[in-house]
Amino acid sequence: MKKNLTLFMAFFCGIALLQAQNSIKGKVLNQAKQPIDFAELHLLKETDDQLVQQGFTSETGEFNLTNIPTAQYTLTINYLGQQLYTQNITLDRDLDLGEIITESSTALEEIVLQAEKKLVERKADRLVFNTSASIASQGMDAIEALKNTPMVKVQNDKISLVGKSSVTIMINDKIVHLQAEALTNYLKTLRSDDIEKIEVITNPPSKYEASGNSGLINIVLKQNKSLGLYGSVSSSYSYNNYNAISGNGSLNYQNKKWNLMLKANGNDGRYGNVNSYTYTNKDRILDAYGDPTGNYNSAGLNLTTNYQLSSNSLVGVTYDLSKYKNSTSNNNESKYIALPTYTLDSVINSLTKVNNNNLYQTLNTFYDYNIDSLGSKLSLGMNYFTNAPEGSTNMDERNSPSNQTRSTYFTNDLNYKVWSGTADLSYKLPWVDVEFGGKYTNYDNRSKVFYYNRFEDQLTYDTTRSNRFNYKEDNYAGYLSLNKQLNDKWNVKGGVRFEQTEVEGHLLETNEKFTKSYNKWFPSVFVAYNPNEKHAFSFNYSKRINRPYSSILNPFRYYANTYSYNSGNPELDPSFTDNFELNYLFNSALSVSFNYYHISNSFDQYSTLVDDVFVSTYYNMLNSDNYGITASYSEKITGWWQTSTGTDLIYGKSYYRNSKANQIPQNGVYFSYYSQNTFTLNQAKTLNVFLNWYHQVPHKEDNSKYAKYQALSTGLKANLLDRKLNLNLSVYDIFNTGKSSGTSYFQDNIQSFSNTWNSRSLSIGATYTFGDSSNKKSIKEATFSDKSRSSK
Incomplete structure (x- = not known):
């Protein structure tokens, strides 16, 4: 705790020192003495015309440039490409220029700006997939939208980056503290229509949390940027042997200082698949088969409100309430076969019925203060996340040929509570750009598993299998990052992050306790070289933790x-990863990346048969070296054809280092390629067709061999009624080839699995927007907002 307090005291002392400089304020008017809003101000050094600060006037024509060193300057005011005013200033104290009457009375009546986003953008430390510009990603949930994102692999609802694992999911730069099925269920409550873009950050800088061995996936939701009252309603239907429907709506209101956004969504559907698993050693075969089917429904409500306290400060609150409920019925058959005679020893038939109710709540508050107009900003935030689930399972078993029967009922609740507080400062000094800040996170989980044996409808509490487990994790973090533009070709950025973690675990039934305390420094380095407009090179390195x-x-158990x-x-x-990347970008379209990452002390699941009982647990057991090449081309081929096409080639080598680990490494190559294409069918660009292809060839990873995975998808999107009505028709995995299967190799056994379902699905969706959001100020406010947030 002392380390944490010292960190934050140093942080705020740094803020005070950086702000102790001069300021210039005033009010810009036209010749009719009417305010000119969003005029552009440039403050230049008089000696060499070097730009020191850039800013914009507010709606009332006022401006305030702060934290300016004592010197001689030239102040210019520009509007619509026209210079309205210039003045030489000797600044050695705070200066109020009062009302500035410009030389032109030009007024902006209305501007309509239409910028067509690229489908995929490559930046120094991330790949940006603009979901809002993707026809194939409309009218679905976030899990399905991730399937269309380059470098992201979603199989069986498990999310990973191509050739990597242990990815961390963020929503608007905030980590979602959920794993496995709980994470999947939560992402299914988010609609792709509310997603602006998905950022794949393979080498995050020091500002971001160090968790996630293979990087971060940041889902950025759309923001309300237009004045007035407007909204949208949408609905979709999909079919893949099972029906699913969804609907959502949003209502937005914004004036010059205050905005309010309300969203609601609901989903209802069914699902089903077939799973098989085979375990073989020298004495026995375990052959298991299951066909889980079920239904789900979810509902969500989101309220976001922001208030502009002044031209430099903004405060906001977001509250999200999501409910997800599912019921699953699984008929499972497990056969035990003796070797070498292949004699059937026994068969266990079980019927398992599972009911889960999950209630997710998220509360985010923030305060942003724009210190100057060059992007310097102070950000404070408080975040809270909780999940209050209720789960119950009925399991009936029959063992043949003994005909022994058992009936079990148990509840399984995992209650998550996560608090975090953040403080970040980005500041642009004349010689370097500085970012530093701190974060505290408290993660608390209280899980309960209560088992009951049923006999003739009577339940008897089973103390040998029931369990209560309390887990608490505190994480203290601080970071410092420096960015320097050496000249017009070279840019360097380096940073370091320190994280201290305290862990406590308590098994209440047995009173077993454990504690862990560890800390680590996480450095990051970024070097960029841009010799001209067509060519760009970059190198980066970062250290991560899982x-x-x-x-x-x-x-x-x-x-x-x-x-x-x-x-x-x-x-x-925890395990650690060292990531190295060398990137090349040609003409903002062709991207090539050479990467290497080393994973040490990785934990993995180990499964074996002990006295005819199939046991799975986890150990720190794996180190690996991975070498890869990633190439992608994202561009308009013609005025009517846009493509994002790429390939990934990775060679992995595994080392198992735990004495309990008896895996046999399957070192080899991972290769996949994809092509996402959008075709515009008319001149008005209101009718579009997409055609997407993904193919992962058979590959090796760790101690496993995996079969191929491929999918061809297509669809049609139409914009009607002056683009207020959007219609979508899509068919995912036309040939129903998106299956997963593989084999894992151990020194004393072989384990094979397959997961089969109807991956071919038909989806129909419609979205209608209402209200008038066209406003000259809204366009300029959106532009100003984008500039002020460019440092994120």
């Missing part, structure tokens, strides 16, 4: 049936 989450630290369970391991340590 912390074990609470469910795999809980040592108690979660039973799939009497003869199969998995448990966590409280002795797990």
